[in-house]
Amino acid sequence: MTEITVDNVFKSYAMTPVLERVSVTLPDHEFCTILGPSGAGKSTMLRILLSMETPTSGQVLIDGVPIDDEPQPDRGVVFQRYSVFPHMTALKNVMIGPELKAGNWFTRPLGAKRRQLRNRAASLLEEVGLGHAIDKFPSQLSGGMQQRLAIAQAMIMEPKVLLLDEPFGALDPATKRSMHGLILDLWERNKMTIVMVTHDIQEAFTLGTRILMIDKVRDDPHAPAAYGSTITHDLKLDPNRRPPLAVVTEDTMDASEDDPHSMRAIFARWTENAGDAVLEKGGAALKAHAD
Amino acid sequence: MKRAFNYVPSRPTAIMLACLPFILAVIIYLIGSEMRLAENPKDKLMPSFSSFGEAMNALAFTENRRTGEYVFWQDTYVSLERLLTGLGISVALCLLIGLPVGFLPYLRRMWEPFIAAFSLIPPLAVLPILFIMFGLGETSKIVLIVFGVAPFLTRDVALSVAQIPREQIIKAQTLGASTLQIMTQIILPQVLPRLFDSLRLSLGAAWLFLIAAEAIASEGGLGYRIFLVRRYLSMDVILPYVLWITLLAFLMDYALAAMSRWACRWKHLEMKPA
Incomplete structure (x- = not known):
């Protein structure tokens, strides 16, 4: 059993907040994909899980025990390059x-x-x-x-947890697909928890049983650095009913991580298309609507 | 008519072209020597090849009457011993200091500026200090070489440690590696190819310091001999010695390149995906 708990994590560099109020619990054998526009802090989140960085406040626990403050063998990692x-x-x-x-x-x-x-x-x-x-x-x-x-x-x-930082980001589409098959295979056979950062929405929906969108809830156009990001969408997908891949559309391919608006729109469409495969929705965006 | 840089020589042509400047230099020397000797048979500035042969025969293949040694080989042995000892100590120092200083942030903050300043001290300026401290024997000559080469190599090692991607160091930690393991098994092997290159570049400096030290105070060695016979304008000894030193330096350079290829095979592979 491996349960990862992220408990109210804040992270800021100098005076600039990157992450705020990030709380999430990942049960055993989750395949969690983290999406987000570039600069939103999804890689920072992964680096915190890896103990490459320490949160400014809050903590990360595995099975109720705070993670070590250095990278350790209980959490494996694959980077995009130089691994x-x-x-x-x-x-x-x-x-x-x-x-x-x-x-x-x-x-x-x-x-x-x-x-x-x-x-x-x-x-x-x-x-x-x-x-x-x-x-x-x-x-x-x-x-x-x-x-x-x-x-x-x-x-x-x-490792109990395998952390992947855009591991397939530099690969061509065909290679990417065969890597997806490989990683799902390994994940199912070894019963570990995977947390993967990606900017590819299709990849996130193809692989994940849990999708976290890290984005800004509050945005001040005059001071883009005033607020940090948090988990705006938290989707639990049925592992046995993967969303249909047929929804691959032209605009998905064009989804640019540099444009938060297009990314949000395309994410919403994917969520809609996933239909019944989505078991549960959560996240700050949902709460904001409820208010 | 193609653009000039699009004409590329074939391999035999390339070899021939590479030999040409050497042959040219020999020919020019021969002509110059011939002309001077025709004017004055006792000219010492550009001796003929046969007088090189005689001088070298006397130094290399005839026992010295006073000491019973073969002077040329004795000079070579003494000089190489000094040079290799100096370089060996420099390599050991640069790894022992450069690796930890490059890798551990506390040591880096503390020592990097000092090493940078230290490496800027002109070694020849402190040669008198070395003679005073270590006497005129072997120690001061070896220390001069170390002084001239080690700080440069140390800085270079420390800098190339910093160039290893951080991802690799993180990865090694997730594989359970300790500080010492990362330094010896991850960093050291990746620094080696660069160290071989820097060492090759340092050879010129090492020879310079060796010959300078031998010229000033010594009882033997290639540099000592050159400066000794200079008093008699013995170009027939000086020129072959210079050629011999050049050849030795070239062979050492070649040997280091070969050692690098042997010890760091991964670095010298052609970058062809399988």
Whole structure:
């Protein structure tokens, strides 16, 4: 069981608020996608979950225990780029996690233990579709293959939570689709919680069982930095009834994260199209309407 | 008629072209030497190739009557020993200091400005201090090389540590790595290729400091010999020594490049996706 609780998190840089009043509870085995216009603070949210940054106030708990204030092996991560070590082969990149965790040069796995680790790493690489490339260095792999490697590297640590920061943002559409299949597969088989930041609405609806839209509720056009963002929409999707992908429209492709208005409109249309697949709606925007 | 830069030589042509300036230099020297010797057979400025041969034969292949040593090889040995000791100590220092200073914010704030200032001290200006402190023996010469090369290498290592993407350091933490593990297993291997390059660039400076130190106070070495025979205008010794030093420097440069390719294979791969 892994339950992530974000409890009234505020984050500001100098005097500029980025996030305010962010509270959400993610139950075990959730696939949570975080959407939002650029600059809204969705990556900041992920960095807080990763302990790359500490919230100005509020806290994050996993199973009721506040997360450590440094990145730790209980939370794995895949970034958009630079997630793998360029000086190690694919196999070594996957083996390095357990090796590092085992401790120093003298306590690292040797002999039978090392062979066991090697086999585990190799089968994990096989699983993510890199069985043929275990001796290649990252620079010899394509962008999609590097991300597969990064996922395998994180998976071998069996983290409770896997954090993904726009992991497929730099990939072409076909590669992206095959990566979606891979990540859903791994998520279902390993029963972990995934939190993924993306600016691709289609991706968010395709993968997520939970969609959080991080955006500004209050916006002062004369002082755009006056208010921080919060969770404006919080959708729970039925994992067994994924929203129809047929709603992919031209404008979805054009959804620009630089234009908050178009993003909000397209998000609303997607929510509508998702229909019965949406089990529950929440978020600050809903509350604002209710008032 | 194509644009000039669109004419690219084939490989054999390229090799021939590369040899041409060397051949040209030799020919020009030969002509100059011939002309001067025709005018004055005792001219010392541009000796003929045969007098190079005689001088070198006497120094390299004839036992010295007084010491029983082969002077040329003894000079080479002494100089290389000083140079390699100096460079070795510099590399050790630059890793021992540069890695932690580049990686740990507290150490960086404390030492980076100091190292930057330290690396600007002209090493030759402190040579007298080194002679006073360490005497005229081997120590002061090696220290001069270290003084001239290590601060530059240390700064370079510290800077290239800072260039490693932050994502990698975060990633290593999520894999459970400690500070020391990250420094030795993630950062050090990625700094090495750059260190090899910087070391190659430092070779010129290292030779400069070696020869300067040997010229001023020494009892042997390639630089010592050149400055010793200068009194007799012995160009027949100086020129072959200069060529020999150049060759040694070139071979060291080549060896470092080869070591880099061997030790950092990942850096020298052709960037071809599989």
